[in-house]
Amino acid sequence: MEDTIRKMTENDWSNVYAIYKQGMETNLATFSVEEITYDEFSEERLPEGRFVYETKDKKIAGWTTLKQSYDIPEYYGVCEVSIYVDEKFRGKGIATSLLNHLIAYSEKAGIWMLEADIFANNKGSIAVHEKCGFRKVGYREKMGRDQFGTWRDAVLLERRSKIVGVD
Numbered sequence: 816m817e818d819t820i821r822k823m824t825e826n827d828w829s830n831v832y833a834i835y836k837q838g839m840e841t842n843l844a845t846f847s848v849e850e851i852t853y854d855e856f857s858e859e860r861l862p863e864g865r866f867v868y869e870t871k872d873k874k875i876a877g878w879t880t881l882k883q884s885y886d887i888p889e890y891y892g893v894c895e896v897s898i899y900v901d902e903k904f905r906g907k908g909i910a911t912s913l914l915n916h917l918i919a920y921s922e923k924a925g926i927w928m929l930e931a932d933i934f935a936n937n938k939g940s941i942a943v944h945e946k947c948g949f950r951k952v953g954y955r956e957k958m959g960r961d962q963f964g965t966w967r968d969a970v971l972l973e974r975r976s977k978i979v980g981v982d
Contacts, residue, residue: 816871820916823865823878828853830875831867834899861894864920868900868909876904879913881921884930892927892980898940910940914947918974927980928973932958935968949974 823831832851864881877900884893896917900910921929931949933940945951953971961967 818868818870818876820866820868820913823867823880825853825857827867827875827878828856831878832856834875834878834901837902838899860897863924864894864917866913866916866920868904868913870904874901876901876907877909877913879917881917881926881929892925893930894921894926894928895930895932896944898943905939910943911946914943918947922976922979925979927976931972932969933972935970941970941972944972944974947974 832853835856860880860882864879866879867875868877870876877898879896879898881894881896884890884895896914898910898913898917900913918929929949931940931944932955933944935954941951949972951970952973955969955971957966958969959967
């Protein structure tokens with residue numbers, strides 16, 4: 816049996832949350848540090864575009880989701896990407912596989928732009944996004960304070976579809 820990328824289910828929550836918590840602990844991935852429930856997680860994200868990377872031995876190695884970037888109907892084709900990989904599986908191409916899978920899905924769903932807001936010192940995540948066709952479009956100084964009260968800068972990246980919204 817091969818590694819697979821499949822739809823995330825509520826049954827995946829404990830594994831998804833464990834990986835999310837790793838991201839919190841690195842202080843590279845999110846401002847969030849509070850524990851959240853599956854319902855809270857689910858409420859923030861679109862029901863579509865939730866995927867997990869499952870190894871052949873049934874371990875969840877990473878996940879990705881989409882968030883609606885704007886509440887304005889004309890912008891419903893613009894979504895923010897979240898992508899997290901378990902620390903035991905980093906450097907194996909899983910983030911690239913997940914992101915490429917999400918890109919293909921998003922275009923089938925009519926999404927014309929994906930955004931990523933990444934801490935400026937998260938060089939690995941920036942590199943993966945650029946490898947998958949994202950480009951830097953902005954630098955946000957002092958975007959917010961982290962759990963230690965330190966101001967954090969962020970890099971804004973976007974990927975325009977070459978097949979959706981090109982007319």
